């Protein structure tokens with residue numbers, strides 16, 4: 001029998017091996033696997049996917065793939081594409097907002113231009129209501145170099161707009177303090193609009209918790225603080241223990257439905273998605289799409305090999321269900 005440490009180290013090495021062999025896997029196979037997690041390459045494919053999810057009762061948020069840029073022209077192009085996405089969502093009357101990666105708009109290359117481009121997207125969304133409501137522009141949170149500039153960007157944009165939100169990561173040691181700081185800055189200005197996730201980038205132990213149980217404890221601590229502060233929270237997780245903890249807190253604090261939603265990634269744990277919807281909770285699906293699907297998938301897996309293990313398991317279960325049902 002393997003002890004838990006040996007099992008974890010074996011799983012880690014297996015996940016690293018999956019990432020290492022990825023370049024050898026033919027693209028059509030990678031595409032077949034990633035098709036569960038990416039809505040497609042084109043705007044039409046994305047709109048069709050959103051319409052299907054809306055019909056199931058789920059809201060969506062759209063992520064245009066392609067965050068690593070080498071030139072600000074790419075940032076301008078991405079900003080223009082987001083304007084078109086906002087227009088199309090409104091034209092089709094779809095229940096969706098957008099998520100942007102600040103680095104895709106130049107956060108670490110040219111902060112001022114990045115600010116202007118994101119301000120332009122937020123202003124476009126503010127003037128393009130869907131069902132009478134301006135869609136939210138959510139600032140995704142990236143690796144730790146981006147945390148302080150993204151928070152600064154968020155607080156600056158909030159002086160002008162209410163349809164903008166931010167993501168915080170429970171694995172960051174600073175997050176509880178960031179929540180308190182942002183909530184105090186935005187008290188009386190409609191409050192903060194958060195998405196809380198565990199965090200996907202590999203960060204050093206000095207700034208981020210590494211132990212899974214501690215990350216989960218911090219997730220619950222931060223979530224409770226956000227709810228106590230009266231902020232809106234997008235509870236972004238597929239971890240059933242955290243979903244349970246969130247339901248407990250929502251009940252304890254009697255949080256109204258316009259102050260929270262669950263959030264999940266496209267294609268991940270659809271059984272959990274259907275249960276959450278069935279319990280009557282608002283739920284939003286994160287829908288990535290775009291031509292850069294291959295770069296997106298391979299980068300994500302390299303950044304965090306654990307995801308490779310999740311994807312491998314989910315794919316095996318989908319393609320060979322009888323093996324797992326027999327066990």
Ligand SMILES: Cc1cc2nc3c(=O)[nH]c(=O)nc-3n(C[C@H](O)[C@H](O)[C@H](O)COP(=O)(O)OP(=O)(O)OC[C@H]3O[C@@H](n4cnc5c(N)ncnc54)[C@H](O)[C@@H]3O)c2cc1C
Nearest residue numbers: 140141167197198199200236237238239263264265286310
């Ligand atoms: C809506 C949404 C937005 C996000 N935005 C950000 C962001 O801005 N910044 C950031 O750093 N991170 C973001 N993340 C990612 C997040 O930080 C986690 O890395 C990811 O959600 C996995 O954490 P978990 O809470 O689901 O728990 P885990 O313990 O990692 O996963 C729980 C279970 O979910 C399943 N699972 C999880 N991920 C996958 C997957 N990719 N494929 C297949 N199965 C999977 C597995 O069965 C796993 O056992 C986002 C996540 C969501 C849901």
